[in-house]
Amino acid sequence: MRIKIKNLSNPTSVQFPIVIVKGCVENYTQEVWKDAGTRTFLILHHQSSGSVKRCEEVQMEGLKFKLLVRLLPGENILTFDFLGIKDSLHVWYSEPTNEHTVRLVYVIPSDHDGKFQGPENSDCSVESAQQRILLAGELLQTVVAESLWDEGFGRKSFNLEHDVHILHSKLSTEECWTADKESLWEDIGREIMQSQFKHKKCKYLAFLCCTKYVNPNKIEPFSFAQVLKMTKGYVALGGGGLGLFGTASLWTWPTHLTKVQTRLLDEQRIDSRTLMDDSAYRGTVGGMFATSLGSVLHELGHCFDLGHAPTGVMARGFDDLDLYLTLCSRKPVSTGRSSLVPCSNWKLSPEPPADFDLILDEGHGSQDPSSPRFTSIRRTESVSKYLENYARRRYKTETSQSGCGVHWTEPCARILSKQKWIQISQCTEDKVYLQCIQAPLCCDPDTLEIREAGGKFLRYWTGAQEILALTDAEILVNGGGENTGDGGGGCTKKGVIASGVVITQCGEVIRMEYDRIKNSIIIKK
Template identity: 25%
Template sequence: MHNNKTHSHHLDEQSVADLPAHYRHGIHAVLVASLLALLAGCGGSSGEATTAPKPEPVQPVKPSKPASINVSNFKDNDTIRYSLPILAGTVSSEVKSVSITTTEKVYVADVVEGNFKAVIPLHVGANDISFSAGGQSGNIRINYVAADNPKKVRMMYAIAADDDGRFVAEAGMPNSMEDAKTRIALQALLMQSATAEMLYKGASQRVTYALVEDGYGKPIISTLRLPLTRAQLYAKTDNEIYQAIANALQAEPASSNFKNMVTMGFSSYQNGKIVGHAALGGGNLGIFGSLHLYACPASLDQLSASFGNAKKIDALVLPDDSGNRETYWAQCATGMGASLHELGHTFDLEHTPTGIMSRGFDNFNRLFMLREPGFAPVLTTQNEGGAVWDPISIPTLVNSAWFKR
C-alpha cells in the first residue's frame, strides 16, 4: 500500500515492477512526456523550443607561410657605385646558416642568434640575390653602376731600390710582391665598402670613393719603386719616409685627381724591432706598412677565417701591431683599419673623439663579422664598436668631391 508520508521521488526498477499494470503504463507515459519537454527546453532559458544551430563547416588547415629572410641595411632596387656590398639581415634563430645565391655563385653565411652578414660581389647592372634557410626565403635586387667619378683613390705598393717586393710572413707562406698585391686589392675593396656602410649608418647615405681599376673592375695596385735602399729607408724617421714616398710620386704621371694610398712593402721586423714602418696621411698621400699582410686574406673566401683567426702571434718571429691584442685577426683588423684612417686624412679628416679617425680602426673587422674572438656580444650593425665615422667626420665626407652618389 502506497504511504504518502514516506513518499520518495525516486522509484527503482523493482518498485515499478511491483505496481499494477495500469500504474506502470502511466508512469512510463509521464516519464516520456517529461523527457520530451526537457529536450525541447534546452534551446534557451525561456524553456521554449528552439532549432539547434547548424555546425560550422570545418575549414582545412592551411600550412603556415614560411617566414621571410629580411635584409635590413638595403632596400630592394637600391643602386650603389661600388662592387662589394656588406649585406646584413635577419632570419629564424633556429637555423645555423643562410644560402645566398647570385647569378655567379652560391654563398653560405653563418647565422648567429637570428642575424647574418655577407659580403657579396656584384657585376655591373642589376643583381638579383636570393636567400634561403630552413624553409624561409627572401630576395633583393641591388643595382651596381660603375663609378664614373674622375677623382679616384690609387692603391700603390712601395718597394726599395734593392727590393724584390717580398713582405714579412711566416715560413712557408707565399709572400711575393704579387701575393702582396692580391691581398691589398681585397683590402682596397673592403676599405671602400666599409666607408660606404659607415656613412649609411651615420648619415643614411651610402656613398664612397672610387678606385683606380682595370677593365674588369678590379683594383689596380701600382708599384712605386723608391730610389733608396732598405738600409737607407730604415735609417729614416716616419716623416722622412713619408717625404721620400711623396718625392717619388712626383716622378709618376701627375694627376690632381688621385689620392694615393701606399702600402710600404719594405717594412720589416728585425731582432724583435719593427723597421721601415710608418702611419701618416694628408694632402694626396696616405702611407702604412705591410706588416699586417701575413694575417690578412688573399681572397674573399678567406675573409671570415682571417677575421676569426685567434692564433697568437709569435713575437719572436712576427711583428705584433694589433693594438695589444696579440692575435692574427687583430693584426689584420688594425692594419686594414689604420690604412683607412690614413686615407681619411687625405680627405681632410682630423682625429676625432670616436670612430675610424680615433682608435676605432681597431674594430674594422666588426663591419664584416658577427663574432669576434674573446668578445661575447653579437656584432649586429648597431653593435660594431668603433667601426663608425664620428659625427664630426660625416659632413666633410658626404660633401667631398671625391664622394659621388
Template identity: 25%
Template sequence: MISGGCAHKIEVDNLENGEIIRHKLLLIKGQIRHQTISTSVSATHATSKCTGQQTIALLVKSQSVEYKRKHSTGRLVQQQSQISRNGQFKLLTDLSQHVAESENQQLPLKLELKFCNIVQHLQIFYESVTLNQNSYQLQPLYIVCGDRKPSKEELHENCEKINLNLHLVQSIYAEQLRSAGFGRRTFALHKGCQVFETRQRCEQVWQQNEDNLWQNFAQELLNSCAWGEKPNLKFVAFIGCTKYDGEKVAASEDFSYANIRRHLKGHAALGGGGLALFGTGYFYAWPKNVSEISSCFSNIKPVDLTLFPDDSNYRRTHGGVYATTLGSVVHEIGHTFDLGHTKDGVMGNGFDYINQVFTTDNLTECLPDRIIQQQAPNANVAQPANRPRFTQLKRTSNNFLQKYHEQKSSEPFYFTRNCLIILAHHKWFTYLNCNNGGAEKAEDKLIIYDAISNCVISKAVESHPLCLIEVRSVDNSLVKCWYEMQSDKDKNAIYKFQLPREAIEAIQKNHYLFVLTQTGLITRLCEG
C-alpha cells in the same frame, strides 16, 4: 613571410630592393626574426616545419638578358653565413664576379636569401663605372727598391692583398655614408695596384722614421714621370721592403708595442694630403681573397713575436693584427680626405674594431685608448700634403662594463657625424653623381673670417653656402668642436655664421677653423 608554416622572417637592414651598387664588395646585414603565426596555422604545426638550421644561404644570380644569351643561364654565386645567438647575420659578396657586358651598364642581380623554410628575394643593380681622366680617384701603389726586387710570386700576392683590402675599405666608406643617410658614396679606385720603383735603397728606407719616409716618397711621386702630373689622383702606397727583427725582440724580453715598433724597419702608417703610406710587415695576417676575409678577422691564432710583429692593440692574435692594421688604413685614408682627428670613432679610438663590422657574436673588446701625438718639427716641409698625422698607442686601463654596454648597443666602428658630412661633400666622393665640381681648397678670400664680428662668411652668395665649421687643434688636428649648417631645400642657405664663445676662445689658443661649403669648397682659417 611565412613559407610552409615556418614562423621565421628574414629582415635585411642595409639594402633595399632596386638599389644601385657601384662598389664591388657588398656587405649584407640583417636579422632572423620570429613572426606571428596566423590563426589558420597552429604554432605546433609551424614549429614542426622549422628545420632548426643555424646558417643563412645567399644565392646571387645575374639577370642580364645579354649575359644569359651568351652563357645560357645567369651566373650563380652561393655562400653561407652563421646566424648569431641573437639572430644576426652578415654576408660579404663580390659583385664583380658578374661582369657587365659593357661599361656603365647596370647589371641586374637577383639576391635569394634562404633560412629554414623561408626565401627572401631582392633585386639590385651592379654598375661598373668608367671614370675619365679628370675624375678624382685613389691609386694603390706597391713600392719596391731597385736593390731588392721581389719575386713575381711575392709581388703578385702582395698586390692582390692590396687590391682586395682597398675594395673592402671602399665598401666600408659606402656603408658608413649610407647608414648616415648620404647614400652609397665612396671613393673610386683608379687602377689595380701598380709597382712604383723608388730611387732609395733598402738600407736607406730602413734607416728612416715614418715621417721622413712619408715626405721622401711623397716628393718622389710628385717628381715622377708616371704620377707627378696627376692632380686628380691621391695615392695609397705600401712599402715592400718592411722588415722585422724578431730575434732582438725575443732577446730583449720586452714585447711591448713600443719595442716591437723599434725593431720594425721600413714601416709607416701615415696619411695626409695626397698620400697614405703603410708598411707590409703585417701582411701575414691579411686575406688574399674574399672567402678568407671573415676567417682572418676571427683568427685567434697567437702571434709568434719571434717571427712576426704585432700591432693588434695588445690582442696578440692574427685576427687582432688584421683588424687594427686594416682599421689603420681606413683611418689614414680618411686624413687624405681632409678628416681631422676625433675623440671617438674611426678617426679617434675606434678603428681597432673594424672586425665587428663583418663578424657576429663578438665578445667585448676592452682595448687601450690612443693618444694623438703632436706634429713632428719638420712636418710642414714643402710637399703635396697638408700635414701628416700621428696616432700612437697608449696602454691604459679601461672601464670594461662601459665598453660592454657600448659594444652591445651599437657597433664601435663608426665615423662621427662631422666626418661623414665632410666625406659626403668631398669631391673625391661625388664622382658617382657625375659631379666633378667643387674644390679641395677655396679660392683666396672666397671664405673669410671677420675677427671684428667673429663671423665666418662665404662671399660667394648664391653659389657656395656654408655647410660645416670645425675648430681643430694646430698641433694634431684634433676637433675640439664643430657646427653643422642646417640649410636644405626647406630652409634658407647660410652664408654667414657667428662663432660661439667656445670657438672664439679656442682659435685664440692654438686652434684653427676648418670650413666646408655645400659645394665641397674647403678652406682653413686662423692658422697663423
C-alpha cells in the same frame, strides 16, 4: 617566418664592387630556435644577367647573418633560402663616374726584391702583395659607403682604381729604415708625383715592402713601444694626398674575398718572437688584420681632411673593423685601450713640401652619376627614399648599443661625404665671402671645424647661414675653450685652436691655421 635584410633597401644601387648584407630570420617558432638558434646556415643563390653565378652556405649565429658579396656589373639577384623560406634582394652595380680617384701603390726600394715579410711557407711575392692590397682597398670602399649610410649621408664611397701600381723607389732599403716617418712620407710622395702614374685628381695609398721585424734574441715584447723599436721601416702616416704604410701586417690580409671574414675571426696566436704584432694587444691574426686595415682607413680619413675625433674611426675605433664586418661578439677594443692613440703619437698629419703637389684643389665634378632604371619594379622615387631612410634609422637604432668603434662623428661624416672623391657636386659658383677667415669661397660653405694641436676636434658649425654669420672673434673664443652650449659642435673642454677646415657644398676644401703672433685665423698656403 621570414628572412629580413636589415641594411639594404630593395632594389639598391651602388658604385662599388663589394656590398655587406646584414639580415636575420624573424617570426620563427620555438622549434626552429631550438634546432637552429645557436648556429646554422642559409643558402645564398647569386644570379647576374640571368645565369647563376654561385651558390654558397652562409653561416648564421642566433639566426642572424652578415656576409660580403662581390657584385658583377648590372643587376645582381641575391636569393636567400632558409628551410624553404626565401627572399630576394636586387642590387645594381655600375662603375663610378667620378674623375677623382684613389690609387694604390706598392713601393719597392732600389735594392729590394719586393717580397714582404711573413711566416715561412706564405706567399710574400709582389703579385701576392698586389692581390692583398687591392682587396683591402675594395673593403675600405665598402666600409666607407656603409658607415656613411649609417650616419645618414647615403651609401657612397671613393672611386678606387682596379690596379696596384709598382713604384721602384730611388731610396735604398737602408735609407727607408733610417729615415724618420715624416721624411719618408715626403720622399715617397715626391717620387710618386714624379712618376708616370702621377695625376692631379688622385690620392694615393702607398705600401712600403721593406718593413722588417728584427728580434734576434727571440724575446716576447711586453709593449707595442718595444715592438716598434724592433721594426724597421714601420710607418702609418696620412695627410694631403698620400697615406704611407708599412707591410709588416700584410701577410694577415687575405687575397680572396671568401677568406675575409674567416681571417678577421682567426684566433691563431701571432709568434711575436719572429713576427711583428700590431693587433692592439689582442695577439691574434684576426686582430692584426683588423687593426692594420683599420689604420689604413684612419689615415685615409686624414687624406680626406679629417682630424682626430673623440670617438670613432678618427680615434681608435678602427680597431673594431672585425666587429663591423663579421658577427663577432667580443668586447670592442676601442672601449678599453685608452693607452693606444691613432697615428702612433697623435701628431699633426704631415703637410707636403712646397716642391710637389699632393694637396689638390683643382676642378669641380661636372658629371652626374648615372642611375640604372628599374623597369620591372613599380616604386616611386619618393617612396624608395622614404623606405631607405626608414631602414637606415631603424638599423642604426638596433646597432647603436653594440659599441663598435667603426663610425664617424657628425663633423667627420659631413666633411667626408662632401669630398670630391666621394660625391660629384656641380659648383653653383655663387661666390661668397667668409668673413671669419677673410676668404672668398666658390659657393656656400657646408661645414667648418676648428681643431687644437694634433688635429684634435674642438668645435664645428654647419650650414651656410650659420657659418657665414661667424666672426673671427667667435671662432677664437670658442676655440679657446668656452662652453658654447648645444649649438654647432658644443665645445665642452678647454683647448686652444691650432687649425681648421672649411668644406663647401661642392667639395672645395679651405685649410686654415691660427697665427699666434697676429692672434688671427689665416689661410694655410
